[in-house]
Structure formats: C-alpha cells, structure tokens
Amino acid sequence: MFNQRVIFQFCVLAAFIATFYYTGERFRRGFKFGIRPLDALAKMEEAVGRATEMGKPIHWSYGAGALDAQHFAAFTLLEYAARLCAKYDTRMIVSIQLPEVVPMTEEIIRKAYQEADKMDSFRPEDIRFWGGSHNPAMIGTISREQVAANFMIGNLFHESILGIEAAARYNAIQVGGTTNTHQLPFLAAGCDSMFIGAEMFAASAHLQPNPTRVGSVCAEDWVTRVMVAAMVVGTILVTAGNKVLADLMRK
Amino acid sequence: MVFVRTRLPLIVTFVAGFIIIAQYYFNIPAWKALSADLLRFNVVLAAFALALGIGGIVRLHSGRIRRRAPEAPYSMLCLVTLALFLVVGFAQTTRGTTYRWLWDYILLPVQATSYATTFFFITSAAYRAFRVKNSYAAVLMASAVIMMLRVGIFASAMPWMPNISAWVWDIPNTAGMRAVTIGGALSLVGNAFRVIIGLERGHLGGGE
Amino acid sequence: MLEKLNNLDTRILYLIMVCLATFPLMRPIGLPLPITEQVKLCYEAIDQLRPGDLVFIGVDFEPSSAPEAWPQLLAMGRHAASKGARIVMLSMFPGGFRYEQQFEDILKAQYDMQYGVTLLSLPYSAGLEAAYQSVAQNLKGLYTVDLHGTPLNQFPLWNEIQGAQDFTMYIQIADAPVAWLRQLTQVPGLKLINGTLASAASTMAPLWQSRQLSGLIIGMSGAAEYEVLVRLPGPAAAAMDGQSLGHAMIILCIILGNVGYYAAMRKAPKTRSAG
Numbered sequence: 001m002f003n004q005r006v007i008f009q010f011c012v013l014a015a016f017i018a019t020f021y022y023t024g025e026r027f028r029r030g031f032k033f034g035i036r037p038l039d040a041l042a043k044m045e046e047a048v049g050r051a052t053e054m055g056k057p058i059h060w061s062y063g064a065g066a067l068d069a070q071h072f073a074a075f076t077l078l079e080y081a082a083r084l085c086a087k088y089d090t091r092m093i094v095s096i097q098l099p100e101v102v103p104m105t106e107e108i109i110r111k112a113y114q115e116a117d118k119m120d121s122f123r124p125e126d127i128r129f130w131g132g133s134h135n136p137a138m139i140g141t142i143s144r145e146q147v148a149a150n151f152m153i154g155n156l157f158h159e160s161i162l163g164i165e166a167a168a169r170y171n172a173i174q175v176g177g178t179t180n181t182h183q184l185p186f187l188a189a190g191c192d193s194m195f196i197g198a199e200m201f202a203a204s205a206h207l208q209p210n211p212t213r214v215g216s217v218c219a220e221d222w223v224t225r226v227m228v229a230a231m232v233v234g235t236i237l238v239t240a241g242n243k244v245l246a247d248l249m250r251k
Numbered sequence: 252m253v254f255v256r257t258r259l260p261l262i263v264t265f266v267a268g269f270i271i272i273a274q275y276y277f278n279i280p281a282w283k284a285l286s287a288d289l290l291r292f293n294v295v296l297a298a299f300a301l302a303l304g305i306g307g308i309v310r311l312h313s314g315r316i317r318r319r320a321p322e323a324p325y326s327m328l329c330l331v332t333l334a335l336f337l338v339v340g341f342a343q344t345t346r347g348t349t350y351r352w353l354w355d356y357i358l359l360p361v362q363a364t365s366y367a368t369t370f371f372f373i374t375s376a377a378y379r380a381f382r383v384k385n386s387y388a389a390v391l392m393a394s395a396v397i398m399m400l401r402v403g404i405f406a407s408a409m410p411w412m413p414n415i416s417a418w419v420w421d422i423p424n425t426a427g428m429r430a431v432t433i434g435g436a437l438s439l440v441g442n443a444f445r446v447i448i449g450l451e452r453g454h455l456g457g458g459e
Numbered sequence: 460m461l462e463k464l465n466n467l468d469t470r471i472l473y474l475i476m477v478c479l480a481t482f483p484l485m486r487p488i489g490l491p492l493p494i495t496e497q498v499k500l501c502y503e504a505i506d507q508l509r510p511g512d513l514v515f516i517g518v519d520f521e522p523s524s525a526p527e528a529w530p531q532l533l534a535m536g537r538h539a540a541s542k543g544a545r546i547v548m549l550s551m552f553p554g555g556f557r558y559e560q561q562f563e564d565i566l567k568a569q570y571d572m573q574y575g576v577t578l579l580s581l582p583y584s585a586g587l588e589a590a591y592q593s594v595a596q597n598l599k600g601l602y603t604v605d606l607h608g609t610p611l612n613q614f615p616l617w618n619e620i621q622g623a624q625d626f627t628m629y630i631q632i633a634d635a636p637v638a639w640l641r642q643l644t645q646v647p648g649l650k651l652i653n654g655t656l657a658s659a660a661s662t663m664a665p666l667w668q669s670r671q672l673s674g675l676i677i678g679m680s681g682a683a684e685y686e687v688l689v690r691l692p693g694p695a696a697a698a699m700d701g702q703s704l705g706h707a708m709i710i711l712c713i714i715l716g717n718v719g720y721y722a723a724m725r726k727a728p729k730t731r732s733a734g
Contacts, residue, residue, distance in 0.1 A: 001277055001278055001279065002276065002277055002278070003275070003276055003277060003278050006275065006276055009276075010276050013440070016437075016440060016441070016444070017444065020441070020444070066587045066588070066638070068439070068588075068638075069438075069439040069442045069443050069446075070439075072442055072443075072446055072451065073438075073442060096307075098300075098304075099300045099301060099302075099303040099304025099305075099307060100297075100300040100303065102303065102304070102307050103303075125311065125314055128311055129304055129307035129308060129311065130308075131304050131308060132362065132521075132554075133365070135365055135366075135368075136365050136368070139368070144322075157634065157635075157658075158366070158369055158656075158658055161369065161372055161373060161376060162368065162369060162372050164376070164380070165372040165375055165376050165379075165380075166372075168379065168380065179431070179432075179435030179438070179439070180635065180662065181427075181428045181431050181432060181435075181661055181662045182635055182658050182659045182660070182661050182662040183658075184431065185391060185395075185661075186376075188387075188391065189376065189380045189381055189388075189391065190376065190380045196431065197431040197432075197434050197435035197438070198434040198435055198437065198438040200438070201438035201439075201441060201442050202438070204451075212445055212450040212451065213445075213451075216441040216442070216444070216445055217441070219441060220434075220437045220438055220440075220441045223437055224433065224434060224437055227433060227437075283596070286596075287593065287596060287597040287600055290586070290589045290590075290592055290593045290596075290597070290601075291593065291600065291601065293586045293589040294584055294585050294586040294589055294590055294593065294601070295585075296586075297585035297586040297587075297589070298585045300585075301553075301585070344608065345556060346607055346608065351557070351560075354557055355557070358522065358554075359522040359525070359557070362521060362522035362523045362554070363522050363523060363525060363526065365523060366522075366523035366524065366526075370476065370480070370705075371473050371476070373709065374469070374472050374473060374476050374708070374709065374712060375469045375472070375473075377709045377712035377713050377716065378467065378469060378472055378712040378713070378715060378716040379469075379716060381712075381713050381716065381717075382716055382717055382720045383717050383720075392713060392717075395713075396710055396713065399706040399709060399710060400706070400710075401493075402492075402493075402680050402699070402702060402703055402706060403490040403491065403492065403699055403700065403702065403703025403704075403706070404490045404491075404703045404704075404707070405703070405706070405707075406491065406492075406493045407490065407491040413493050413495070417495070417496065420660070420661075420664060421664070421668065424661050424664055425664040425665050425668050428661050428662060428664055428665050429665040432662075432665060
C-alpha cells in the first residue's frame with residue numbers, strides 16, 4: 001500500500017509536521033523563540049511613510065509567475081502594507097497578472113481599510129488586473145503615478161528588472177521578495193531591501209507571531225539544519241566511496 | 252454567508268490537499284482515481300479563472316472610459332481588441348485563418364516588443380544600478396562580468412575565460428542557488444501545510 | 460571631468476546599444492562560438508534516440524520568450540526528428556499553441572512525419588503544475604482531442620500510448636520549469652531535457668549538476684551552439700554577433716557607471732560625522 005519509492009520524503013514530511021506541532025506547542029506555553037528581525041519589513045514601513053509625506057502612491061506587484069505558495073506569503077505582506085496604507089491614508093495601486101489572485105487581493109485590502117475605518121479611502125479601481133499586458137502596464141502605472149514606493153513580492157520573472165528600473169527613475173524606495181533564484185541578483189542590485197527566499201515566509205511569523213507561524217518557521221529551521229548535517233555527512237561518505245546515505249536520500 | 256466565504260474554502264482546501272498528497276505516498280487505486288479527477292477539476296478551474304480575468308479587465312477599462320480619464324482612448328482600444336479576439340476566436344476557433352493572422356501579426360509582435368524593452372532597462376540598470384558600493388556588490392559585478400565574457404569575441408580573445416565562467420557557474424553559483432532553493436522549498440512546504448490544514452488564512456482576508 | 464560620467468543621458472547608451480545589436484544582423488561579423496560542455500552532453504543525449512522512440516516536446520513559452528526559445532525548439536526538435544523519434548508536442552502556456560502549429564508544419568514538410576502516426580500535437584492545458592502532474596500520472600485522461608480539435612482516439616499513435624512511462628525523453632522549452640521537473644521526475648526512465656532562457660540559467664544549475672536533467676540549453680547562445688552541432692545554422696547563430704557586442708556594451712556601461720560614481724564621490728565635499 002505504501003509507495004516505497006518515496007519513503008525518505010515521507011519521513012522528512014513526518015519529521016517536519018512533528019516538529020511543527022512540538023514547537024508550536026512550546027510557543028503556546030510561553031517559550032520565547034528568537035526570530036531575526038527582517039530589514040525588509042522595516043523598509044516597507046519606511047517606504048509607506050515616505051509615500052505618505054510625498055503624497056504619492058505606492059505600487060505593489062506579485063510578478064508574472066503562476067500561482068504558488070509565494071503568492072500566499074505575499075498575501076501576508078500585502079495585508080501588512082495595506083494596513084499601513086489604510087492607517088496613513090496612502091493610496092495603494094496593485095498590478096496583477098493572474099486572474100485568480102484578484103478577489104483575494106481585493107478582500108485583503110478591503111478588510112484592511114474596513115478595520116481602519118477608512119472605507120471611503122478604499123479604491124477598488126486601484127486593484128488592476130492586466131493579464132498578459134502586466135509588464136508594460138506596470139511600467140506605465142509606475143511612470144504615470146510617479147510612485148514613491150515599489151513593492152515586488154511574489155513569483156517574479158523578468159518583470160522584476162522592468163519594475164525596478166521604472167521605479168528607480170522616480171527614486172522610489174523599493175522592496176522585493178521571491179524564491180525564484182534567477183531574479184535574486186536583480187533584486188539585490190536594484191532594491192533597497194529584499195526578502196531572500198525563505199524570508200518571505202518567515203516575515204509572517206515576525207509580523208503576527210502565533211503558534212502556527214512560529215512553529216512553521218522553527219520546523220523549517222530545524223529540518224534545514226538536519227539537511228545540512230546530512231549533506232556534510234553524505235559528502236564525506238561519498239568521498240570515501242560509500243553511497244548508502246545518497247541512495248537513501250534519493251527515495 | 253460566513254460559512255461560504257471562510258469555512259467552505261477551508262474544507263475544500265483540506266479535502267483536496269489531503270487527497271493529492273496522500274495519493275503520492277500511498278498506492279490506493281481509488282485515491283489515485285480521485286486525485287486524477289481533482290487535477291482535471293483544477294485544469295477546468297484555471298480555464299474559468301481566465302474568464303474571471305476578462306471580467307476584471309472589462310471593469311477596469313470601462314470605468315476609465317466612463318470617467319473620461321486621460322487614458323480612456325487606450326482603454327477603448329483595449330476593449331475593442333479584446334472583443335475582436337473573442338468574436339473571431341468563437342467564430343473560427345484558434346485554427347481559423349483570421350485568428351491566426353491576428354495572433355501572428357498583432358499579438359506576437361506586441362508581446363515580443365514588450366519583452367524587448369528589457370534590452371533598454373538592462374542597459375540603464377548596468378549603468379545606474381550595478382555600482383560597486385561595497386564588497387558584496389564587487390563580488391556580484393565581478394561574477395556578472397566573468398559570465399558575460401564567455402561568448403563570442405571574448406572567448407576567442409581569451410580562450411581560458413569560458414573555463415573560468417564555467418567554474419563560477421558550476422561551483423559558487425550552484426552552491427548559493429542550491430542553498431536558497433532548499434530553504435525556499437522547505438518554506439513552501441511549511442506554508443502549504445498551514446494553508447491545507449486551515450491555519451493560514453491570508454488568502455481569505457486574513458484572520459486566524 | 461570624469462564625474463560627468465555619473466550623469467550620462469541614458470538615451471545615448473540606448474542608441475549605441477541599438478546600433479551594436481542591429482549592425483551584425485545586416486553585416487554578419489562571424490565571431491567564433493565555443494561549444495559548452497552541457498550543450499555537448501545535451502546533443503549526445505538526443506543523439507542516442509533510436510527510431511521509434513517516443514519523445515514529448517513541451518512548447519511552453521510565450522511570444523515574449525520566443526527569440527530565445529524558438530531557436531532552441533527548432534534545433535533540438537529537428538535533431539530528435541532526424542533520429543526517427545516519434546514526437547508528441549504539448550503546451551501548458553496559452554501562447555505556445557501557435558508555435559506548436561508552426562513546428563508541426565516544419566516537421567511534416569522537412570522530415571516527412573506523418574501526423575497521427577509519428578507526430579501528434581496536443582492542445583493547451585491550463586493549471587500549469589496540475590497539468591504537468593496529470594501528464595505524469597494520467598496522460599490519457601487529460602487529453603481527449605488534439606490541437607486541431609480532432610478526437611485523439613482516431614490516431615494510431617495515441618492509441619498505442621498507455622501513459623508517460625512509454626516515453627523515452629521529454630524535451631521542455633520553457634523558462635525555469637521547476638514545476639515541470641518536480642512532476643516529471645516521478646516518471647521512471649524518462650530523460651528530461653530543458654531549453655531555458657538565459658536569465659533562468661542559475662535556477663537550473665543545481666538541477667543540472669545533480670543530473671536530474673539529462674541536458675540543459677541556456678538562452679540564445681545555447682541554441683546557437685546546438686545549431687552548430689547539428690549543422691543547421693539558424694536564427695540563434697545569426698544573432699550571436701549582436702549578443703557578443705551587446706555584452707561588451709553592458710560591461711562598458713558598468714565600467715562607465717562605476718568610474719563616474721567614484722569620480723563624483725571623490726569630488727564631493729567630505730562631511731564631518733557628528734560626535
């Protein structure tokens with residue numbers, strides 16, 4: 001009944017889930033886990049503040065990639081940015097490529113304005129679905145509105161450099177974030193701050209620490225350490241001609 | 252209404268996620284058949300999401316036309332083009348000659364031109380953004396230059412350069428990318444697990 | 460004087476770039492093109508195909524990526540056809556269907572492939588990773604008609620196929636198709652080859668190094684190298700001169716920007732720090 005070809009993967013998943021619940025329970029009982037502060041979160045707040053002072057909008061883009069877990073991490077950060085914008089009455093323009101993301105984005109931003117009691121400032125027309133013309137539309141939006149801040153967080157592809165350069169002309173504060181490794185160099189070169197890979201997901205634990213999120217971040221951290229240890233041991237074994245661990249991990 | 256907006260999506264997410272994941276680890280024919288059906292449902296849903304997108308585009312651009320915004324002429328052009336593609340597509344399907352003409356001589360050049368703007372943005376990025384302000388930036392620029400020197404005229408003038416480029420690509424680059432990929436993958440697992448069991452509700456408007 | 464380089468009008472740089480990129484298209488220079496190791500290995504993997512082997516070709520790119528992806532498809536696809544492989548094309552991107560149609564016409568005209576017997580084109584399937592998973596686990600359930608709307612059960616090739624496990628190779632032309640790799644590695648014995656965009660090279664590097672991929676072609680330069688290996692120079696080889704000059708210009712821009720930046724910093728009045 002059990003698929004023997006994926007036994008190692010199942011063990012890793014089981015260990016992950018067990019660690020997740022264990023650390024979540026420890027957090028619930030008051031144990032303090034140290035979560036490294038993320039510079040990019042502070043930069044987001046600074047960016048919204050600057051946009052408020054200048055009276056210019058901020059721009060948000062998820063990127064042109066398909067819907068995946070990066071979007072779910074981006075939703076948490078969008079909620080954070082939307083709350084800040086609602087609080088300071090700053091306009092937020094969102095450029096969207098994927099149609100299925102539109103209702104979720106609307107809901108998140110609407111709720112942020114509702115909770116800040118600023119529904120009259122909420123502008124649904126600023127949540128813009130562009131589809132295939134996302135890239136030129138994004139550049140056009142940034143240029144026309146002369147945004148003071150540009151957030152590109154999600155499944156980014158080559159549009160990241162387009163958005164970065166377009167916003168740089170107006171000296172916008174830029175924060176990027178993606179797990180797509182091919183875009184990280186562009187974000188590093190062009191953004192004021194960035195979420196590198198896993199930091200996007202850890203940001204939610206930093207913003208709203210609860211047993212779920214903290215447990216998840218800790219489980220990821222611990223499994224990563226075990227993986228690194230396995231890599232070191234495996235490298236030594238393979239160098240010595242022993243492939244037991246390598247063959248085990250292939251399953 | 253609360254049930255439809257919050258509880259029902261969580262239930263559907265959990266059931267679908269559990270079936271898809273369980274069939275990967277357990278060889279139960281009934282689950283595999285159910286999983287295959289769910290994947291087909293997902294393909295159909297994605298197609299309907301395109302229709303949702305069309306609604307969004309019509310709403311955005313018709314709003315601009317109604318408000319007589321400065322971009323209204325372009326919004327009109329957008330809606331006319333959308334209608335043209337829809338009408339021709341339904342009349343002829345994608346195999347029709349008119350549809351193919353529209354695709355080959357309007358859409359293809361426009362999309363290729365849009366991508367080609369990267370050419371100019373990379374040029375200005377190379378001049379403006381790729382400045383060596385600290386040691387990390389120095390390493391980034393050095394590796395970028397080494398990778399660019401492995402083609403054409405540079406490879407013939409410096410025959411050893413492709414070997415150095417290959418080493419940079421194979422060793423430091425792959426090590427860094429592998430580390431980020433593993434970290435990102437584990438975070439994806441964590442995030443997906445939280446979404447499936449309903450503990451992460453950011454996509455439903457936040458909340459616990 | 461040098462600090463003026465810090466504030467150059469970028470339009471001058473754009474003009475120079477356009478000239479350098481387009482001049483070689485009109486007057487080819489014929490710069491040499493070294494063949495990289497991974498392109499050679501990719502060539503050897505496809506060269507090992509035997510007549511009758513079933514090969515998927517994933518046409519998963521949009522018109523925006525076509526300048527890099529189309530030459531890759533031409534080079535690798537024609538190589539597979541020349542080895543007598545039976546080809547099934549499919550696309551998970553809405554814009555890929557037109558390239559499927561164009562390549563189908565090329566295969567029928569140049570390699571005498573018989574549609575339905577040695578060649579098949581499958582339609583666009585939405586859902587991306589879900590669609591790849593369906594291809595890996597339930598290929599026959601995912602498709603009922605071909606790209607032209609004809610029921611698939613009318614084709615002898617389709618009736619012969621049981622599932623993805625019958626295939627020898629999957630040549631995927633796409634930008635960093637990690638989702639594709641995740642799903643198709645589940646199919647035992649299926650060799651995976653990717654033609655990807657230059658910007659995605661670093662993402663695919665670990666997957667290539669771990670040999671989860673049997674071949675990797677990167678960008679237009681990879682396509683040009685492959686065209687040289689199969690002795691069918693095409694659009695990629697023609698554009699390589701322009702790419703070389705473009706790279707030279709990018710390096711010059713980096714140098715100019717940094718020289719201007721440091722010259723301006725040296726000239727700027729030094730400020731005392733408080734405390």
